[in-house]
Amino acid sequence: MKLLGRRGLAKAGLATAMLAAPGNARAQALPKVRIWGASATIEAYHGFLFLGMPLGFYRDQGIDAEFGTAAGSAATLQLVATNQAQLGYVGMETLILAKARNPTLPVTAVYLQDRGNIYEIVVPEDSAIRSVADLRDRNLGVANLASGAIPSIRAMLADAGLNPDTSIGMIPVGNGAAAATALRANRVQALSLFRAQHAVIETLGVKLRYFQREQPSAVLIANTNFLRSNPDACVAALRGVVAGSVFAQIAPQATVREHWKMFGRPTGISEEEAMSRATHVLTRSAELWKRWDDAATPWGSMTREQWDAMQQFMVTQKLMERAIDSGTLFNTDLLARVNAMDTAPVIARARAA
Structure with missing residues (x-):
């Protein structure tokens, strides 16, 4: 699959396929999972999503992954709802509003990524x-x-x-x-x-x-029909996200280098300055994630109380008229299996990068 640069991304429109796993006989037989971001351009701090491609985290977990992006959470959610993508990274507010308007929309949050508030x-x-x-x-x-x-x-x-x-x-x-x-x-x-x-x-x-203001802000959602039929593939994809999150936190410079290989290095400034800026933005952004060495917090964990609080905030701010059942918004059934993965090889690889 063709890899597009930043200029090509802008021309390609709302949803742009970015990178597919290397083609080989084994990959062709693996379950296909499309994992989509929600930003017009991909930056190094999106490494938790894209690193699984060049570093093989998704393939190692047994899926043939494809990574892409759409211009905003609403666009990404629509792609997941129609199963054009199977997993997507979206804001919690976007999911809540979509489910409030259409309770039967086939999307559900399966993993909390941004545990802190981006705003x-x-x-x-x-x-x-x-x-x-x-x-x-x-x-x-x-x-x-x-x-x-x-x-x-x-x-x-x-x-x-x-x-x-x-x-x-x-x-x-x-x-x-x-x-x-x-x-x-x-x-x-x-x-x-x-x-x-x-x-x-x-x-x-x-x-x-x-x-x-303490509040989680972004999740990975899954198409509920795909989730029901392919739980193993969803677990594999989320383990790839865990691996990407670990690697990006431990090895921000290596993450930036992988980003440059995929999407190009910024022009107009020195490589040293570009690296300094990108690693700072990545490190600051990763402060919102679960820390890779936080043994007390399971990867992706979220609670009804968090979703209730988010909805109360949205009602107070007049973003919605009334709350819906938070139980219809998220599903944590996969997380025990996701957290059973051994991250030691990823940690060792990141430290050596």
Whole structure:
């Protein structure tokens, strides 16, 4: 299968097949699983999904995997619902809203990836703003006025005793260098983009202080019909995600190199600077995952209480009228088998990379 670069991705449209496992007689006989991300471009911090391709984690678990991406969680969820992809990485809110609208939609969460909240508020490290309450009468920058960060911002402001409608100004500043410029110029005194973008801004020389709201944010969903018929293949795919998560955390530079082999190295800056920036963004983003050496937390684990809390947040923020049965949103039946895998070989390989 043809591997597309960043420019080719943009031209290829909403859902783009990225890479298939190497073709050989054994691979052709293995169950086929399409695993899809939810970003217009793939960055090194998506290594938990894509590393299984070049490093053979999926093949070693007994599946013939294909990795691709779509422009956003809603697009990825639609691909999984129609079984064009069997697993997809999506925001929890997207899944909840989809199931609230269509309870029979054949998708379910099977693995919690982002255990922390990707949406947060940041200020310069030397700012006089020491708490969310200190944001009163300040301007806060967001990517745009339809940003997914806004409900979390409103919840954090309310928790701090501020009126989300009147206490702050909310100004669209874009992402990356444009957002950093707005912060440096004091056009805004705080930003709320998402974790990877905040890390990008740090690579531009802006040290940040973080204010966070505890809440998980993204899961891997499965097509429920495929899950019912092919539980072994789903377990294998999720074990590949575990392996990718372990490797990326232990060996961020090797992960970046694999990313460059697949998608190309950034131009216009030195290789050393490109590596420094990419590893910083990867490491910061991976702070939201289960730590590879956290023996107390099973990989992918999630609870009804977490889904109930997410729905209550969404009702409070008027993203939905009423909660649905959280039991219809997730299935943890595979996780005991997923967690039975031996990660020692992956750890050793990452340390040697």
